[in-house]
Amino acid sequence: MREKVVGALEGALHKARRKGQLKIESFPMVTLDLPKRPEWGDLATTVAMSLASSEQRSPHDVAQIILENLDRPEAIFDRVEIARPGFLNMTVKRELWLEVLNEIEEQGQAYGRSDLGKGRRVLVEYVSANPTGPLHVGHGRGAAVGQAIANLLTATGYDVASEYYINDAGRQIKLLGASVYARYQELHGRRVPFPEDGYRGAYIEAVAAHVRDRVGSTLLELPVEQGQQRCQDLAYHELLDGVRQDLQSFGIEFDSWFSEASLLSSGSVEQVLEDLKRRDLLFEQDGALWFRATAFGDEKDRVVRKQEGEYTYLASDIAYHRDKLLRGYDLLIDVWGADHHGYIPRMEAAVQACGHPKDCLRVVLVQMVNLVRGGQKIEMSKRAGEFTTLREVMDEVGTDAAKFFFLMRRSDTPLDFDLELAKQQSAENPVYYVQYAHARAASLFRVAEARGIPVPKPSETELGLLTDQDELGLIRALSRYPSVVEASAAALEPHRLTFYLQELAALLHNFYYKHRIMPSTGQVESSDAERFVKVDEAPPVRPREQITPGLTAARLALMREVQQVIRNGLGLLGIAAPDRM
């Protein structure tokens, strides 16, 4: 439908250029907007205004020329008008709108998908939490956002893979081993100092107890270094397993898990650094090795190997990103905690140093989650190891509610997450609001079935019976869905889809309340002919609508496609579309 309208407008532009009425040096994108007021029609475009300056004509003149060059406009439009500065307001023929329902039926799950990405390969890296403790709510938000972005890109024609980067090398993981070893010794009655900056969470003691259960007191005999190393290995595996399980429960699966340590053991890190050195992008100073990040727009050069000879996190990160690019990905998406934002220029410098354009890396920042219960903030202290885990939140509010809340706002603004609200099964809870719309349609179909009324495909019904503004409003909303998916994917902003689904659900609820779809059990069935008689009479108080078999069929088909779109949208967000609640 939209293609036809855009096609007609583009045709008019071409024709005007052939005739010399417009110069059109660079062809503009013809975009369709929704007019804000119904009297302005159902679609609008601003092409005329965007062409005005390069044509050196008034927006109104350009609009006039486009209008005059439309081929057989009566085939597509009921009305096309020029409004104030140079809007082209269009009223599309009702038959074309109704066609949308057939499109959705034919495409089914694929409705909303496109090939914008043209098969470009994308790697979405997300969560990537240090395996030094359980996932907390912030990681949950990153997980929901990352998954939704991966789904959106898949839907828009990218070849997507997802990956979790495991920080299993370096200081943090060593601290984990030292912390567990300290607790382990305490369990055996030794009084030892706890490592400074060690992990103090209660889970560390549990891990230490598991170590004791497995190896008894044998680690006490070992030199400290070895004891810590053994604890590190055991703790790391246990915690990473926990992370995997939490993510699985949250409905998230990664195509691959990538180990930082493997970059060091494989020589990848040394290889990149040599490569950079050869190209004069490394230099030594004060006994350390520096990456010339300023050559690519970063404000400072950055250390990649410390004085003591240890590599920094940046060194493995450069190697990691080069590795991703070497694996053939055209676009890298990193989902990070917003506190890492200062790191972006550095990573952009890194990918450029690897010979790729800056924009082959896109970083999505995820701001923190403030847990709220009944209006009161729940304080979390990471230092003391007191934080609410993703597991606890999932167990309390469910995965669907958690995901929906995580996706309700732009990811780069802080989120207040009200646990009581998320749990509440009421109108105030937006998750249930949307899911209920889907379940309501399902319920409707069950009732129809029980009454022996089939739920037809749109093509099997007389769609022309859908004449009500509420029906057309729903169809217009459905027609917008593909562009919402495209825009969400292009901007890497899943929340746009979340908002759309709330709007669509609202339209369904409103329609459902105002109109009957099947005749009331008490109502005498009337024929389609009688219905029109009723309308003609136009009584002062609008009586209950006469529901004819034809109208029932058409409305059921409409509901079927609304349900399809809600299901598709929730699917992209990784949220279930239940038939019953």
Add this chain to the structure above:
RNA sequence: GCGCCCGUAGCUCAGUUGGAUAGAGCGUCGGGCUUCGAACCCGCAGGUCGCAGGUUCAAUUCCUGCCGGGCGCACCA
């Protein structure tokens, strides 16, 4: 001090990547179930889009400056 992000209704936030008279949810107030799911619907009220300039047919959106808030500014991750 420097850099990034954010200031939109009482609260929490959208605003289709520069468009028409700026929207939604919650909250307040009022109304609606003899019906296919009331986990729902309808209505009222609520705004100098932080402030001041600039760019143009058009600015909540882009640029500059200021005010206010958050986060970064490691040879930590």
